[in-house]
Every structure is written in structure tokens, then in C-alpha cells.
Amino acid sequence: MKFCSQCGHPVIIDIPPLDNMPRHVCPNCKTIHYENPKIVVCSIPSWESKSHETSILLCRRAIAPRHGFWTLPGGFMENDETTEQAAVRETQEEAGANVKISKLFSLMNLPVYHQVHLFYLAQLENTEFSPGEETLETRLFRESDIPWDNLAFSTIKYALKFYLEDRKKILNGGHFGFHTLDLPK
Ligand SMILES: [Zn+2]
Structure with missing residues (x-):
């Protein structure tokens, strides 16, 4: 300034x-x-098929930084909205997808970047989605297809890792927890 x-x-x-x-x-x-730090809000939009296979919606970035790399839909919170509203709005803007938020899943502190990132679990309302202006491509990924080597940010990698670890526990009667992390570690 x-x-x-x-x-x-x-x-x-x-x-x-x-x-x-x-x-x-x-x-x-x-x-x-x-x-003061800025708040970035992302969703983890999931879709369960009729055969109970879960996929996650990712967006390929059309903007810098990390142009061409995959990310979860998200962005900076605006004034006059709640964090949940920010997650829904960003998912609509970046992925053209309508989601229902279920719960706050992860909080990551990035003091070096003056940011706090929040991740919400979200269910896609249908499989109609299309890339917004900041997105090259939007698609559903099964766990085995997640492009780990082409994710845009380490926060995205950790959020997906937490998500998949919890989902495994759910198969054995567990539930989605709440995960905090300070980055870089
Ligand atoms: Zn002045």
C-alpha cells in the first residue's frame, strides 16, 4: 500500500x-x-452413482496461477455472504454445478500467504455442470482417476486426501471428521 x-x-x-x-x-x-487474512472457501462436490460409487467434481483452471491444473471449486469469500453461501456461489461460478452443502470439513491456515482456507462437503444435485469462465474443463473423477500429479495446490491435495481417508472409514462405520492443517508444514 x-x-x-x-x-x-x-x-x-x-x-x-x-x-x-x-x-x-x-x-x-x-x-x-x-x-488481515483473507478467507478462501472451497467445496468438495461429490456424486454417488446408482451403483454407490462416489465421484468428485474437479475443475481445470483457465487462469493463473496454475493454469491447466485441477482444483476443487472455490475462491475468495465476498462481503455480505456466509461461508456456506460462498462455497455454493463459487461452485456455481466455476463449475456450473448446483450443490447442497452438508458440513464444514477442513480448515487450513496459510500464514505465509495471509489466507485461511475452508472446505465444505457438498452433494451435487444432479450431473449437469459446465465450466465457467475461469475453468477450462469440469468433470467427475472416481477415486482411482484423481489426477494427483496435476492438482493446482497442496491445499487441494490435502483436502482430497482427508476426504478419501474418511470415506474409507465410513465403509467400516466411521464418519467424516474435521481436519485442520497449517501450511506449509
Ligand atoms: Zn488519509
Whole structure:
């Protein structure tokens, strides 16, 4: 940040009174510009076939970073929406898919990137989906077909790993847990 968004004056870096962190401060209008982590919300959209085989919907990115790599639908939360609404919206925008959110499944802290990522379990309402503007291709993957070597981000890899591990436990009477992770490890 170079200029104050309130008055346009150049900002300085200073530790305000009663604070202990350096902030961008405007010496003209005295506004303190706090910067806090951003929240990224993703869904893990699944579809169960008539033969009870579960697949997961992934999107191939049409934008940088990681153009051409596969990801779960997700993005930055907007003001005036809940995290669940963000997950539904991003899934609609990126994959053209309608989902019903079932539960919060994972929270990942990425302090280096100033982000917190949330992952929701979601069920596809049908198998009608189509890539949005930020997506090259959208398709369902069975567990054995997941493109592990072509996933866009390590968060996606961990979310899918947690999901598949829990799903195995479900076959033996377990349930989906809640998984937290700090990255990079
Ligand atoms: Zn100012």
C-alpha cells in the first residue's frame, strides 16, 4: 500500500498507540489501514452413482496461477455472504454445478500467504455442470482417476486426501471428521 484509500495521501509504516504491530498509517487523516487474512472457501462436490460409487467434481483452471491444473471449486469469500453461501456461489461460478452443502470439513491456515482456507462437503444435485469462465474443463473423477500429479495446490491435495481417508472409514462405520492443517508444514 502506497497511498491512503481515504484521502490519497502517501502512507507511512508505524506502530499505532496501544498496538504492537507495524501498520500502514496515514499521517494526514490518521486512518490506520489494518490488513488481515483473507478467507478462501472451497467445496468438495461429490456424486454417488446408482451403483454407490462416489465421484468428485474437479475443475481445470483457465487462469493463473496454475493454469491447466485441477482444483476443487472455490475462491475468495465476498462481503455480505456466509461461508456456506460462498462455497455454493463459487461452485456455481466455476463449475456450473448446483450443490447442497452438508458440513464444514477442513480448515487450513496459510500464514505465509495471509489466507485461511475452508472446505465444505457438498452433494451435487444432479450431473449437469459446465465450466465457467475461469475453468477450462469440469468433470467427475472416481477415486482411482484423481489426477494427483496435476492438482493446482497442496491445499487441494490435502483436502482430497482427508476426504478419501474418511470415506474409507465410513465403509467400516466411521464418519467424516474435521481436519485442520497449517501450511506449509
Ligand atoms: Zn488519509
